[in-house]
Amino acid sequence: MSYRVLYIEDEDHLANIVKETMELKGYMVLHQREGLKILETIPAFRPDICVLDVMLPYIDGFTLGNTIRKHYPSLPIIFLTAKGQTKDVLEGFSSGGTDYLRKPFSMEELMIRINNQIAIRRQTPSPRIEHKQKEFHLGSFTYSPDRLELRSASGIVKLSNREAEIMNIFCMQPNATIDRRELMQIVWGDDSYFISRNLDVYIRRLRDYFAMGQGVEIITLKGKGYHFSVS
Amino acid sequence: MSYRVLYIEDEDHLANIVKETMELKGYMVLHQREGLKILETIPAFRPDICVLDVMLPYIDGFTLGNTIRKHYPSLPIIFLTAKGQTKDVLEGFSSGGTDYLRKPFSMEELMIRINNQIAIRRQTPSPRIEHKQKEFHLGSFTYSPDRLELRSASGIVKLSNREAEIMNIFCMQPNATIDRRELMQIVWGDDSYFISRNLDVYIRRLRDYFAMGQGVEIITLKGKGYHFSVS
DNA sequence: CCCAAATAAGGTTAAATTAGGTTAACGAAA
DNA sequence: TTTCGTTAACCTAATTTAACCTTATTTGGG
Known part of the structure; x- marks a missing residue:
């Protein structure tokens, strides 16, 4: 490890x-x-x-x-x-x-x-770092980091590990710009070209999920990162 | 002083x-x-x-x-x-x-x-002396590490030694990520391929038990470990 | 100073890989 | 001889890689 x-x-x-x-x-x-x-x-x-x-x-x-x-x-x-x-x-x-x-x-x-x-x-048996919040309310969605679940009127989506990691980072900073490289560093510990294509794949998936409801959008800021827009 | x-x-x-x-x-x-x-x-x-x-x-x-x-x-x-x-x-x-x-x-x-x-x-409050809890309340279950028993509305399951060892580790850190290799190291003192398949078998058994009630889930975090989700 | 080509950044999709899951069976201990 | 733990063979799904596509930004000629 x-x-x-x-x-x-x-x-x-x-x-x-x-x-x-x-x-x-x-x-x-x-x-x-x-x-x-x-x-x-x-x-x-x-x-x-x-x-x-x-x-x-x-x-x-x-x-x-x-x-x-x-x-x-x-x-x-x-x-x-x-x-x-x-x-x-x-x-x-x-x-x-x-x-x-x-x-x-x-x-x-x-x-x-x-x-x-x-x-x-x-x-020392010490508590690991946990998410401070149990649930995030994002537009018509509810996200639970503990259960890795994204719930909305159209049903429950179980997120994979990677999907959830990215979601967690987005949820920490709603309506803010998240630097692309930093995101890759946190999730993959690396920001090379291949990881970059990789991130794209996951952003795509999250966007698919959010398309099933309203109020959440992942906006690309080319050359910078993403803006996680929540209403 | x-x-x-x-x-x-x-x-x-x-x-x-x-x-x-x-x-x-x-x-x-x-x-x-x-x-x-x-x-x-x-x-x-x-x-x-x-x-x-x-x-x-x-x-x-x-x-x-x-x-x-x-x-x-x-x-x-x-x-x-x-x-x-x-x-x-x-x-x-x-x-x-x-x-x-x-x-x-x-x-x-x-x-x-x-x-x-x-x-x-x-x-450090109670330095390094493991405080062993008598009972853990996990969703609709009650787990007793002393009796190796998992109780719920649908009855009592006697856990085996290995099953209990894994349960104990999960119970120390509810709603947290438990590293797969670390888990194997603790339970088997080894994290080789065969142990890995072995752990899978036990995870499967625990999941079966938890399927008999609600509120507890062992979520796979691929490449990392497990998330012991308790509500 | 404007517009089109060039380039870089990101998006899409599917295949490949790898990690993990399932089930059954075997053997050792109680 | 029943229970538990391990091994094995086969299966499934998350993640990564890859090839190709689209859109923004930059650059340079007119």
Whole structure:
């Protein structure tokens, strides 16, 4: 089983190196440049661990850590702090960090600490991340993520795993733009060409389902992603 | 309240510095030069955390860590490793360490990590002691893990050992995704092809049972595992 | 500055693959 | 000898791959 790492880092160069190394070790990594939408990303991606840079635009890492801790008390968080900032480290732990690493760090060191945090957490029988909502009302449809069911006047459709994963992401952000690459990253852990055709197939299926009722539409934003339009 | 640190270190000079610094910070420290009698020391001293040097006479730190972990699964252990010994570190974590520090370390760093480990442990409500529930109410069913019985309006089904093992795992995480490989690892200690067909057989049997009532469903998440849907 | 060709992005459909499901039968333990 | 767990052969459905199609966006000539 491959573990899922949510990694927030604004420096692209560093991020790419770290991401690739982690992927080589068999982890599924979702990298984002800032944490504004983290409360939507977490239930969609269901990470086993978060790795947060501390210096981030918009929201700093510690604030982010606090937010995560509030909603997901048992999700491990590793902070990446700038060197020589002990005060920061203390603040980091008080804001819910379970470990930290000073920059510059070796990948080896990071991997060890990630493995360790996941191992510690797995010993404790802790609840996995669940969908916060039991049901979503979308136009003339009702979607239940627990039962993977899409209900409407014309009947019940059982969604497959992949179909449901995409639905879950859409439901987190109704009437918003969902980035195509990000979507692929979350569902397939990859955004290559073949996955891309693959996503198309599933979008097609969802559109078929939604055509059986009213009020929901998946609108293509070419070059960007999809707009999940719900009324 | 002052926390209690059990500190095993054979270098007297270093040990004194560390001990004194910790005491200045208000910790109660018991320092010993080797770990031969650790299983007598722990219940007597009741430490909140153990700090173990790795290079020790008679018994090395990792072996010691293993022993401690066996008897006190939730007691945090910090290893102090010689520099440049990554292999050792990995071994250390697998032998139950919860953190480690490379020599030479700063006292500040050690204090931070000790505090953090104690804090983490305090957060965990009932650390690692499995709380076995007497009965689970699942839809129109009642499952009793003690009696291996699944009761519903249509009668009582006696579950076999294997059936119950799988049920137990499902009941720990209702409405969550259970990884297929992980499930096989837990029940059979193996996730090979034949085990896989085997699991299918048992899933089938459980599904048959649940078909006799309502509110419980085992949903396949292809490529992932199962979703134990309970209402 | 406009329009058509070129190109890139996404859509459709069906075949291929792989993961999982079903059923029956066999053998070991109780 | 009955129950349970495993193996095996065969079946079904989700997912991926592939080939081909359509539409938006870009580009460059007039």
